[in-house]
Amino acid sequence: MQTTMQRTDDSKADAQPAETISALEAAFERRRRAAGVVLAPLAFAAVYLTGGGLGPQGQMMASILAAVVVLWICETLPLPVTALLGAVLCIALGVAPARQxxxxxxxxxxxxxxxxxMLARAMAVHGLDRRIALSFLSIRSVSASPARMLAGLGFVTAVLSMWVSNTATTAMMLPIALGILGALNRTRGDGSALGARPWPFATGMMLMVSYAACIGGIGTPVGSPPNLIGIGMIRNAVGVDIGFLTWMAVAVPMLVAMAAVLFLLLHRLHPETPASGRAAGGSASSAGSLGTDMREHVAREQSRLGPWTRGQTNTLIAFGFAVALWMLPGLFSLLGLEDAPVSD
Known part of the structure; x- marks a missing residue:
């Protein structure tokens, strides 16, 4: 009974708070959505009547695009519905046949x-991404000093961002970084709050999370949507198909170089400054205390995750199979087996 109540309390604590808006904001949202009903047809008519020189189909396409953009801005309809509406209008108004x-x-x-x-969502739902991050940060050599923790935080953020969206990775790593900073701040013992002025290192940790997530997104084709869009455009424009492994062979060295420069800059510009007359990590005892506090915090976070669940195990297996299949065509190509069925 006690265990059940504890799990219920934990689930409530982990639940995201509902977004609350003021009455004025709610009124603005209603007006914005209602405005789309009027502004979208007006935008369509304005572009259609003034968009000369495009030809009949081009003029109609520009008009549809203007109306869809207005609906997206006003959010009169859900965003996916508006996107599909644009395709339906292209067919209904004769821009192109349905097959095309x-x-x-x-x-x-x-x-x-x-x-x-789907893989990224499964990792987030089952907490696999958080477990991977905490497992790496719990390594003793990583938590030995603030500088190593800064580098480790950037490394795990970039690696996760290679497979999960930049935004989701940042949202997942931010609470972990804040918890580590809280543990470090207690060890500093000067009573100052977390912030850029009293403690520049806190700023460096936050910047490391955001920048490392952006850098990691270039590592694989699935790391960021623009990567896949660019691959598709190159394939359609010049007929060159960039494989998964080919992309990584070029992007990963760039990622490593950018991550190294990022760490050097953040460590230089946002150091772990002395507090109360002593530098954090300036002596063996203080360094050991910092490492102990960081490891204890990470251990507490890991204990909250509990043992491995079936969902986490299955997601990890599915993720491993997906990565292997993504890379196999490139490996076959390197071995001179371009005609292997898996590469089609």
Missing amino acids: VFSYFADPIVFLFIGSF
């Missing part, structure tokens, strides 16, 4: 999007 319009929904890049998003 909907053929882009069957593009292999779209299915790669879907697969990577």
Whole structure:
């Protein structure tokens, strides 16, 4: 009974608070959505009447695009519905036949999007991404000093961002970084609050999370949506198909170089400054105390995750299979087996 109540309390604590807005903001949202009903047809008519020189189909396409953009801004309809509405209008108004319009929904890049998003969502739902991050940060050599923790935090953030969206990685790593900073701040013992002025290192940790997530996104084609969009555009424009392993062979060295420069800059510009007349990590005892506090915090976070669940195990297996299949065509190509069935 006690265990059940504790799990219930933990789930309530982990639940995201509902977004609250003021009455004035709610009124603005209602007016914004209602405005789209009027502004979208007006935008359509204005572009259609003034968009000369594009030809009939081009003029109609520009008008549809203007109306869709207005609906997206006003959020009169859900964003996915508005996107599909644009495709339907292209068919209904004779811009292109249905076969041509909907053929882009069957593009292999779209299915790669879907697969990577499903894996990323599964990792977030089952807490696999958080478990991986905490497992790495719990390594004794990583938590031995603030500088190593800064580098370790950047490393694990960049690696996760290679497979999960930049935004999701940042949102997941931010609470971990804040918890580590809280543990370090208690060890400093000067009573100052976390902030840029009293403690520049805190700023460095926050910047490391955000910048490392952006840098990691270039490491794989699925790391960030623009990567896949660019691959698709290159394939359609010049007929060059960039494989998963080929992309990584170029992008990962760039990622490593950028991450190294990022660490050097943040460590230089946002150092762990002395507090109360002593430098954190300036002696063996203080360094040991810092490392102990960081490891204790990470251990507490790991204990909250509990043992490995079936969902985490299955997600890890699915993720491993997906990565292997993404890389196999490139490996076959390196071995001179371009005609292998898996590469099609």
